[in-house]
Structure formats: C-alpha cells, structure tokens
Amino acid sequence: MHQNQSLQGRVALVTGASAGIGMAIAVELASRGAGLVLNARRESRLDELAQRISDQHGMINGKPRAVCVPGDASDDDTINAMLEAAQEHFGKPADLIVANAGRGLNGSVMTSDTAQWEEMLRTNLLGVAKLMRRSGEQLLKLNEGRDWTKHPSDMVVLGSTVGRHISPFSSMYGATKFGVNSLAEAARRELGPKGIRVTLIEPGIVKSEFQGVAGYDPESFGQLMEKFAPVLMPEDVARTIGFIVAQPAGVHVCDVVIRPTRQDYP
C-alpha cells in the first residue's frame, strides 16, 4: 500500500491501461486508494491487471478495486460504457479521468504511412476530445451539488514533448499531440474556474510498447535511447501524476514536461 492514501473514495478512469504508462498509472492510483475503471482493446491484459490491483491493494466495499471496459477509447459506446461502469460498480461517477490511450507513428507528413493517419488522429485527438466532453459534462454536474474545495476532480491528458517542440522524426504524431496540448489548455481555462483541474503531462522518451507500435527503426531508435540513457520508465510518469492528483482541490500543478535528464531535444 502507498503511504499516502489520499485518493481514497475517488474513482479513476484510465484509457490505454493494458500496457506502458497507462498500466503504471492504474497501479499508482490504486496504491493511493482509488477505485479504477480500466480501458484498452486487449481484454485479457486488462483482466490480469484488474486482478493484480485487487490482490495487491484490496477490495472496495467487498467489490473488486478495478473494473474493465474493453474497447476502442475513441468509440462513443465505449466512452459511455466506461462512465456507466464507474456509476454501476462504485455507485458514483468517475472524478479522475486519465486520457492516456494513444499511439505514435514514425515519420513526417511526407514519409509516414498515410494508411495509419486516420486511426492515429482518431485515437490521439478525437477520442481525447470526446472523453473530455462526456466526462466534463459529468464532472460539472457533480460539482453543482457539492463544495468542490472538499472534492478534487481531475482530467489528466497525456501529451508529449513533440506536442510542444517539433520532432523531425515523428512530426505527424507530433501534430496530434500539439492538438492535445491546445485542447488541454483550453479545457483548463474553461473548467478550472468551475473547480475541475485539467492537467497536461508531456513526457519525453519513455520505454514502453510505444516505440514498436510507432514503427521506429529499432537500430536508430536504440541509438537514441542509448544517447539519452537512462530513459524514463512508465512508473516515473505515473508517480508524477499520482503526486499531482493527490494535491488539495485548490492546488493545481497544471503542465508538466518530464524528460530523461540527458534528453536535450525534443
């Protein structure tokens, strides 16, 4: 158990929880006492994680600490099912939303595989916007009937350093993360005054399944990883998010760039 049980009573929803950063975030939030709604497309991975979380961090009111909603995070029905699962399983809406599901793509506008553009844009940008909209509606309603200063609520969005600085190697992917960057800041300005924290996390290189999915050349990317070694691990990002969402409701660490110390650019 985490020393600080500051997320006790809260319900977190994490997309892209079957691997990498999302999986580490789910474990971190559970260790701080939250209940979890887990989403990704690979159901068996989610089931294993949910079991591990309940085994390690205990049940909540006699029910498993984590419930799974497999499916595409950009799909309307899946988004609705995730929000409903929180209410049904924990008896209250999710108040800690982590829009993490995403994928990279090697190459630029001129060199990346155009057949993968639509899926990437849908997952990285449209899916995040839809989740922000639907969960935002719920969080606003939730805050109408309560004193928000006593009840923190969060949306955490995974951007990237390439959503802030242009990468010549993955500029098409970077364009989706520039979009996420502006979405998160716009939502922060809109929802912050209503007591909802919208936080943008922009990691540099993190070792995960990301590099394989993006199709980076293992040799040249391996050299880059070596140059910046040690690169970040998913737990480094998760720990940072755990710290942020556990702050009192009136405190918002809103934008975090987290890089391997030796990563100079992007």
Ligand SMILES: NC(=O)c1ccc[n+]([C@@H]2O[C@H](COP(=O)([O-])OP(=O)(O)OC[C@H]3O[C@@H](n4cnc5c(N)ncnc54)[C@H](OP(=O)(O)O)[C@@H]3O)[C@@H](O)[C@H]2O)c1
């Ligand atoms: N790794 C890095 O260097 C890095 C740096 C900066 C930002 N990020 C961002 O961090 C986030 C997590 O990346 P990661 O490094 O953890 O990558 P990862 O290890 O490849 O994990 C990606 C996760 O997203 C899920 N996912 C992908 N498409 C999905 C969809 N349409 N619907 C639902 N789930 C989906 C995957 O699960 P399924 O395949 O089972 O659906 C997986 O759980 C992404 O938004 C990524 O852009 C990563």
